[in-house]
Structure formats: C-alpha cells, structure tokens
Amino acid sequence: MKLTRLLLLLLLPLLLFCMPALAQDQTVTGKVTDAKDGSPMANVTVQVKGTKTATQTNADGTFKIKLPTDAKILVLSSVGYANKEISATNGDAIVSLTQTTNNDLNEVVVIGYGVQRKRDVTGAIVKISGDKISNIPVPSFEAALQGKAPGVQIIQGNGLAGSGSVVRIRGVGSISASGDPLYVIDGVPVISDPFLRGNSGAMNQNPLASINPNDIESIEVLKDAGATGIYGSRGANGVILVTTKRGKSGKPSFTYAAKLGIATYANKPNFVNGTEWLQLRQEAWVNSGKTGLASLPNGITYAQATQNNTDWWDLLTQTGFINDHSLSMSQGNKKLKTFANITFSDDAGYLKNNAYQRIAARLNVDYAVTDKLKVALTSGYNRGTNRRVNSSYAGGIGDAMSSALPIFPVYNANGTYFTNGANPVRNINETKRREINNRGLVGLSFEYQPIKNLFLKANGSVELISSSDDQFETNLSTQRSTADSGYAKRYPYWGYNWTTTYTANYLLNIGTNHKFNFLAGTEAQEFSLKEYKVEIGQFAGSPYYQHIQDYYNRIDTLKKNNPTGIEQSKDKYTFNSFFGRVNYTYKGRYSLQAVVRLDGSSKFGTNYKNGFFPSVSAAWTISDESFMKTIKQINFLKFRASYGIVGNANFPNGKYQDNYRTGGITYNGNTTLYLDALGNPNLKWETLRNTDIALEFALFGNRLTGEIAYYHKATTDILLEPGLSPSGGTGKVFRNLINSKIINQGLEFSANLKIIDKKDFKWTIGGNISRNENKVVEYELGPDAVGGGTNDTRIIKGLPVGVNFLVRFKGVDTNDGLPIWLDKNGKQTKTFSLDHRVYAGSVVPDFIGGFNTAINYKNFEFSTLFSYVIGGSIYENSGKYQFLGTSSKFWNFRKDFLDRWTKPSDISQYPKLVASATDYPGVSSEDQFNSTMFLRDASYLRLRELTIGYRIPKTALGKSFIKDVRMFLTATNLLTFSKYPGGDPEITRDFENAQDRNLSPNITYLTAPSQKTVIFGLNVNF
C-alpha cells in the first residue's frame, strides 16, 4: 500500500509531460553565470525590486520570472556574491555575478541527482577538479585521487599496465561483500567489478582503466550518509561521482593536450647473484647437518649452475614509453552546447610486452528545444587494450622474484629454451595476451519545466560492455613440434547495463526566509553480462586477433556441437528504486535535508526484496549570524551534521537461491544433476548507520580554509560467505551474520593556506590527514574462519578488519642461530607452533593523507604533492619463501636477508639458513613459516607528484589563433621514503575475491612495484 502511494506520487509528475503547458504571460528569462569562469550558478535569487516577487535559478543557471506590470528592475543575489541589478526588460540576458569573498564556497558541487552550492551542502563531499586527474599519468583514473581527499585511502595499483587501485572511503566495514565505493558516471552507476575475470594471470581486470581521464570535468567523493543516503542500499562504501565535460558558452574552442614520457619501477627488491646463491645454498645445507655438495633443483649440476648468472629482472624490464594525445572541442550558444573529445594513449609499463592502450571518444550535447524543454546527450566510447603479461605466481616478473634462479640459463647450449626450471623469458616471449575492453556509455535526458519551479527530468542511459581476452601460446610453450601447434584461445564476455531515472524537482520559496527544494524520483537498472560456457580455443600458429575468422569459425563449430547453446549468463541483476529528498533553508544559514530511498534488487533474498534507507542532515552557517559579524578573522564558519542508514548491496547475485544445475556432462550415458551451492532466502544488504559532524571554515581574509570532521560508521548484518562447518558439506553460503558489527570512526582534517596571494605571485600550501579506527566489535566465529585469500590476515573480534595473526619472532639465538619465538603468553620458546599466534599487526594504517604546495610566479608554476601513510603493517607472504630461497624451496634470495646468523656469537637480524624449513623446530612446512619476521612497518612518505609548468604569455601569442599554451614536466612516485625492505610499500596485489581485497591489501606476494613516471605535457588552446 505504501509502495502504491509512493508510486502515485512519483508517476503523477511524469504524467504532466503529456499535459499542455500553461500559458505564461509577461515573463522574462535569463541566465546567471559566475564571472570567474562562466559556470552556471544555481539557486541565485532573482527578485523584482521593491516587491516580494522572486524566483531562483535552476541548476544550469537559468531563470524565468513572471513580472508585475510595473516591474522595472530585477535584483540578483547570492550569498558570497555582490548583488546585481538589471533591467527587467532585459530578457534572455546572461548576467555574471562577481564573488565578494575569495573562496570556493560558492563552487557548485555535484550531488546525487543534482547539484548544490558547496556552502549549502549538508553532507561530506570532496570535489576534485578534472585537471588534477588528467595531468598526471596513472594506470587508472582513480589512482590520481591519492592524497587529495581526506578520508579516502587509495592504494595505487601495482606496476602492471592498467592495474586498479584499492579505494577505501572512511575505512572498510565489510568482510565478504565488497568494500569498494559505487562509481557513478554522469548519473549512471557503472560496471567497476574487478573480479569479472577473477585473478587470471595474477591480475584483477580493472574495468575503470578504460575511462578516459581527459573526459573528466570533476570527481565528487561522497562520504557520509548526508551525501550517499540518496544511493540507499549502495551508499555504504561511499560514492565516487564522475562528471564528464560539457560544452561551455562561447565560440568553438579547441584544446590539444599531449603527454609524452617514460616509465620505470618506483622501487625494486634486490636479489643475490648466482655465485652468492650457490654459496648460500651450501651454507644452508651445512647448517642442516648435511655433508658434501648441496643438492641443486631439478638435478642441475654445479658445472651447469656455475656457468650462469642470469639477471632475470633486467631481462624482463624496460623503460616504458608514455604517449598520450587528446583533442577536444567546446562550444556553446543559447540553443546548443557541445563538447567533443578524442583521445589516444598508449602507455607502456616497465615490464616488457606490457602496455595499456586507450582510444576514447566523447560527444556531450545540450540542446534547448524550447524554453521549457531541454535535451541532453551524454555519450562516450572507451576502448582499452591491455597487452598483458603474467606476473606474481603466474610467472613473468613474479618468477624473476621467486623461482627463476640466477643459476638457470635462458637458453640451453643448443639454443633451445631452458625448461628444467622457471624461465620467465620464455614465458613472456612465447605467450601473448591481449585483453580488450570496450565500453560505450550513452545517455539521453529530457528536462521539462511545465510550471514555474517544477522540473521534470527523464533520463535513460545504457552502458554497453564487451570484453575479450586473447591468450596465445606458441608451440615452443606448448612444447609441440610444428609452428602451427601453438594454442590460441579467447574468453569474451559482453552485456549491458541500462538505467532509467525519472525525477521531479520542485522549488518552493515561502517569503524570503524559507526555501524548499523537493526532489522525488524513481530509478530502474538492469545489468547483464553473458559469456561462453565452453572454451573457444584451438591449435594455431598465431593469436586469434591475427586471424579472427578462425575464431568465428570455431564458435560456429562449437555451436553446432552443442545443441543446447554455448552461451550462458555471467552475471545479471536488477535494482528498482524510489527516492525523495527535501532541502529546506531558513534565512540562508540553516539548512536541513531529509532523504529516503527504497531499494529493491534481484540480488536480495525472497524474504527481503526491498530495503528502506532514510537519512537526515543539517548545516548551520554560523558566520552568517549577526554575533559573528564582528569577528573579522572569521570569514566563513559552517557546522554540519548528518545521520542516516545506508546499505551495502555489493555482493554477487544469485546467492539467495539454491543453485541446482543440470550437469554439462553425462555419466555412463545418463544425465547428471548437481547441487552447486545452497541459497539463502534471507539474504539482504549490509546495514550501515553513519554519523558525521564537521566544521568548515575560512579564516583571515579567506586565506586559510579547511574542514575538520568526525564520523562514526557502524555496519551490522555483516555479509559472510565462508565460516560454516566444512563437514556440513554445503560449502560457502552468503549470509548476514547475526550479532555482527564493524565500527569505523575517525577524524579528518584538511586545510589550505594562501601564504602569498598576489596577482603575479601565489604560494599555497595545503594538506590533509585522516585517522580511521576500524574495529570488529561483534563477531562470533573463530580467528581462522575468515582469511584474506591465501594470506595471513584474519577477522578477530575486538580488532580491525584484516589483522596479521602471527607467531612473534623475538630474535636469533646467538649460540645456535635458531629463531626464538614468543608463545601466546610472551614466554620465549625455540619451538615454533601455530598455537603461538597472536594479533601482531593490521593492514589498516593509523593515519593517511597528503600535503601539497604550489607556487605560481608570473607564467611559471611549481607544485608538489606528497602522500603518506603512517602505521599499519605489510606482511611479506612471499618474503618467507625468499628467505627460505636456498632451502628446498629453491627461490631467489633477497639481499636484505643476508644479515643472518653464520657462526656462534653472531648477532643478526635473521636466523641461520637451513636446507628445509622443517629444520627450524616445530615448523611443519615452509607454508606455515609465518611470523613477525616478515611483518614490516607500512609507513611511507612518497613524492607522489611534482610538476613544473610554464604558460606562454598572452602577449607573446599576440593575435595568432592560439589562445593559450601551457607546458609542463610532471613526475610521479619520484621519491619514496620507507623502511620496507621488500621493494614498493604500496601493495595492491591480485586478489581472489572481494573478501581478499578487504582483508589483504598490504600483503605482498611477488607484487610488481608501482610505476615511476616522468612526462612532458603540452596543452594548447585555440
């Protein structure tokens, strides 16, 4: 019944589309823009002078006002801007208002389903302008947010081209459900799931990589319930709104932007050479009481081993070349505004044969059909081509850090590849992998204003996705004799994601003191991906992309052989939502917002099909109070608070229902039927109760601006997939844990200071610091019920999500070189036991943030951004094997492990080397050799960005067609200060699933270090 009423409410305004517009006589229209940059100004009061007749401008700055017959003058007013009077007969005018205060509080920020002036915003939103994203070379746009937004942790992707970052907004409150934010591009929630290809080749596919940074006008990060409440069941992890560029008023202008540069690795681990490795192997052998020459892997002889000293790292890396070009056009007149852009980039990483190529095109058009009807087209096409290489455990650079020993050659004496051990050169030369992701996102929206202050908007968008993953092994890899007996295969998936949104927005002013903004809307979304259930592959001499017809022929053959079809659903879900928002402002300084959202989804269990998510938020601009006017140092002071319930619905679909499946095979000629997984009809979203309070300020003539915020997030109904008794035989079942709660609470502080603010010389410094305390406060399962993938992080009541649960390594016995451990009670012991494990650290840092400075002197600019992490731990899951490299594990041995015990009375960091991990008493195998010996401080300080720029003076350009030229040199990850000995302290490895991603950032497993890049950039405007 409630639903019906809500529907009625929402559908009624839509019907108004069909009604004839009421005649409006004696009206005048116009548009208000910001004098600073020409951007449209919303919510500007337009009042007939001397009367109470008034209206407000729309989101696009336009207004329409019905005039009394004697009206002569209109007064335009907006807080923070000087009032302006214009002639009432001056219809269709574009009026610019000039800021009276020198801060960015009048900036318009994008919020869910609308825009708002920053000073009126009641939620926690950080805006990052597009130029801060597009000017630096990053593997994927989200990496450019690092250090720029308080409370937003970005662990940038590893060194593989196109790799994605782990993004955490105010911590993580989930275990098995994803902790990733919702990505919304131009109002459309888009596909961002990093697990569409699992972790094949030891890399998670990153759908965000194909997004063109050059298209981005701004990114808004929504953090609290006041901001994300309108996204209901998908707002718990925060929302990242990406707004693409649109045409601006003015004659056609073109911008050409280029970036050319080089890429290498930021840090690298160092390994011993062949001779040293053999010596250490012998040392380990003797230490374990064995005599004679140590055995070598795979029966290799010493004569063979001593001939080689292969530097695998060197053979697998290169200086990558970055090549990025973009041409865009913008124009705008009264009727039509257009933005168009084409981009080509090809960024080779530092790994040989590895590069990400991006081809992108965009056309955004705004067309005013009539005064009342506007149509907007938003369209973008992105094609990302990732020339992949294997890494980590799958080979490539991972082998160079593990099992490809310096005593192995690349080639045998007869010129054939060495195959009696890891050979990553063979791997990268004789395998080819090309992953292509096509994404088209097209949206068409209509905005109709049937009556004054009522705006009806209908928006339909479709995101089309197609992805193919071509893999090819030559016959030298398949070890077959003829050149055409390599193996080519392709794994495609394809699908769509359509969204329709209808909103009705009504502005109501009661007198001059009471302003209301009502929004009601409904949204439906369907997401569907398909794939083939059989492998499309065959013996071939080259990859499918070089002989595509064979691929299609193969599909035809397989279709003929499979009468039931070869396609299957890869993923599919729907959302259907209703939402409403009321904003009320009293006297321009007291703001109140209430939001409700009703979300239904096909992901939810049959017993919980719809969730209700309410939130309220309020803001008080204290500086506008009369008692504050006398305090000249305070230019702006706003207190805001929010509370709301939002959800996390980011978990796989189809989990609520039992999964019985007819078998793809017959047994003994008869059909088969299987139960793959049990369903859970009670499955629902995770519930987050989110509180935020903050103070925004501008002091000392707006020179010092900033914000301090406190938040408290309590997640309940935690979704868990593992943890059932394995003897139940039912496998994993997604379920909301009763008596479960995870708290994230923290403080954020950001500030920006204009030290010098003169026309020709500006110097600013700024920065932010955030502290997030993460704690699992209610949880009933044992410590090992949930692990982050294969790694040693755990969920333990009373501790953060993702703790290192390890045996403590006390030091080395100087007499015999054996490790000394601490048992549970802290008592020293020399016998290792998993029973000694205790909480030893956490992947959650104590503080994160960044600081920057920028100097502009005449046409020169200089800016830097440092990002940092204080506290938290890195666990080297592969480090333990590298330390045991000269045992029977046979891995590369890292140089920092050389500080080991060799003889009595040696004082060393590491114990004596042994021929087998089990020679350390109590160690059952090298896999269990997890201890704080390999736990590191994750703190680092990184010179994330450094830019030197020069803008050619306008006078020098004279009257040429070129309007503006800017050149810059930018370096990323140039310097890193860290105590971490294993290479790069930012660790985003391949994850097995969302749970692994939540629990185990900062757990290394042969992770390729981040890129370091230096580029030259050129922006020309004409």
Place this chain on the structure above:
Amino acid sequence: MKQNKNKIIVIVMMALLVGLVGCSKFLERKPEGQLTKEEALKTEADLLAFVNGTTTLVGNDDYMGGRLQAASELLADELKGDKFTGDEAEIFGRRNSIFGDFRNNLYIKAYTVINRANVILETLDLAGTNKGYIEGSSRFFRGMGHFEMVRLFAHPFGYNTDNSQPGIALRLSTGNGSIPRSTVKEVYNQIIVDLKYADSILPVTPQSGTKYYTVTKWVAEAYLAKVYFQMNDFANAYLYAGKVIASGKFMLDNNYNNRYSTGLSTEGIFILANNTTVYNPGSELRGKYRSDRNAPNYNYTDIFYNFATSKPGDVRKAWYSKTLVVDLNVSTKFNKDFFDLPIVHLTEMKLIRAEAGAEIAASNPAALAVAITDINDILTRAYGGTSQNLATTATAAAVIVTTRSERELEMVNEGNRLQEIKRIGARNGSNIDRRGSPWNCNGLLLQFPKAEQDANASFQLNVEGGCF
C-alpha cells in the same frame, strides 16, 4: 474538465498497474541457470540424475580421483619425500597442521558427497521403481564417506578397547550447523548400519550395461568386508568378502595392468567410468604418479623399490622404473592418458578373504583352505604361474604373511598401506612402519581443517606430531 480528470485517473491507474507488475517481475527474476530444489528435483528421473552427478563427485580429483589415495600414501612409508613442499611435505612429515588446502579439499569433498547423499535421502518421496537403487546408493555413499574419513582423521578401530577415541562428525541430515565428533565406535556402528541397509535394498545388477559403473549390492558388501577387516573383525570380513566373490559377477583380470584401463577390467566391483571427452576420473592419481612425461614428485624410497622389485618373475615389477627418470624410483602404474577408476575391486576381496580366512582358521578350518585358494589366485597371476603359490597345507601364519606382502604389492598407490600400518598395529600392537613410527602416533592422523573449530570453538582437533 471532469472528463479530463477521469482520464487522468484512468491513465494513472493503468500506469500503476503496469508499473507494479513490471516491478515485481523485474526484481524477482531468477538467477539464470540456477534451479531451486523444487525445480531441480521433481521426478524420479531427476533423482536418478542427481545420483549420477553424485557418483561423478566420488571420482573428483579431491576425493577418490586421487587425493584420498595420495594423502594416505604420503602418511605411509613407501614414498621418498624430498621433492615435497607445502601441504604435501607436512603430511609426508606426519606433522599435518591446521591449515592446508590439500587436506581441506579432501575433507570438504568427502563431506560434500555425504551431504548430497543426505539431500537424496530427504527427497525419497519422489522415488518410484528405482527407489532401491536411489536410496541404497545414497546410503552407500554416506557409509563409504564416513568410513574413508574416520580412518584418515581418527585413530583406528582398536586404538582403545572401547573405541571411545574421538572419531569424526557423523552427518546424517543436510543441516550445516556444527556437529561434534562422535566416538570411533559410534562412527563404525553408523557405517555398518548404512552399508547393511544399502546391501538390503540395492539391485544386484548395474543400472545399465554389464560393467559395474553404478552402485550395486556388491559394492555395499565389498565395503562391509573392508570395514570389518579394518576393525579386525575377521569373521564378518570373511563373510562379506565371500559373498562378493561367491556372486560370480567379478573375475580377476588376467593382466595385472587391466585394473586401471578403459573398459578392460573385469574385477571392478564399483568403477567410475571414463568418458574421454566429458569425464576422466583419476586425473589426480595420474598427476601425482605419472612418470612418462615429467619427473613425478611421488616416487619411492630405495627400500620400498627394492622390496617391490626383488622377486624374480613378478610381472608387477613393470609398475616400477628406475630408468624412466634419472635417479628416481618411479611408478608406471598410472602412465596412461585415461582409465576407468575402480573404487573397490575383486583383488582386494580376495586379499581380505585370504587374510581373514587365515585369521579365523582356528575356529573355522575350512576357511584356511579358502584363504589358500584365494592367495594362490593372486600369486598365480602375479608370478605368471604357480611357482610362488602356497602349499595347500600352508599354515595360517604363512598365509597371513604372504597375503600382507601381496596386498602391499597389488594395491600400491591405492592408499592401502597406511591403513595396514594402523590395522596391524591395532591387531596386535606390532609396528610395521618402515619409517619406525609407532602405529598409534598422532602424526599418522590428518588434522581437521581449522574451519571446524572456527565454526564451533568446542570442536576437538587432533593432537599433532609424535611420529617420525
């Protein structure tokens, strides 16, 4: 005006109707390809298909397709361990700890089969004329699963006089809550109940064809023989092995090499049928032992190799090679691309009846004669003639010694040896382990997956270590 109003109301009502109907379908669309239990199991044919699916799970790599045998052989004393790392090194070292997917997946897969059997047993109202097969095979799968688990994860029957030592969780219904370990005695009692019930209702012939590719009465009896033999209950072991042999349905393969072959064996009492294009049971066995392509990690100690290849004329020596891979004693038994996977075979029944018959000779003299015939059948095939056969007057003790030795040779790589170390230890306290460990040391058990204790803190794990 009024007319307009009415029109609007009608339009709104229609829009609402369309909207609501649309919405409910929109949200309740089913996950594609997934069937609910009600949709999947509607007829007896569906149940039969589900039994078929469950049968293929028995041959899964993580279970009887090789993992079960491999775990047993790692704990036993025939393999050389220097090439093992990780989980396999742990189990080989008889220091299996709380973590390790090698062991976890075996445990999970065995209990998955038990769970699927329980699903069928809870849906029997759909069964019709095939009820005996459907119910019987499910009871068999459950009994077999509990038996294979209890003898890997608990001390053997006979470890205590009252067998009160903790066994495993008995899963007799589909619930997924935690269940504590029953005692070994309770577990064996339930296994026997399940297998005897299966024996009483299962058909005597396979569902189709002449090969025993589906569960029949005979495999229930064969497993009863195995269970009683493991319990050192020789009278019953003799009885049930005898029933299977007497059925006349199975013939010893003429060629020692046929037991693992595609369709050539006549001695399989329950065989998982290979189908080259769709289902290849036993790939884990091939993966572990196969020696004609790469050097296998699973290779033998010199002591065992010498024992196995010492007797002149033993045709089974072809199962070993010292030359195929330099410096390694490797197996050739599974050097094949595919084979049908026997779960239990007539050779084992003969060996059980031979040893059990000798054990009960004092009270049943006729049994000794049967035992001698049985072991001689094996010997005749193994040595290509009667040269190694026992005399018809051989003593019971001689029969036992010979049978144990032949059992090890016949059933090499099949997961037999570990259970012999334990059974013989429980029989009379003797330690036959070539590595010198006492038969009842804790490290000869697999540790339970830690997840059992994380799901319920009171779940009792095994004590670790104490072996060498």
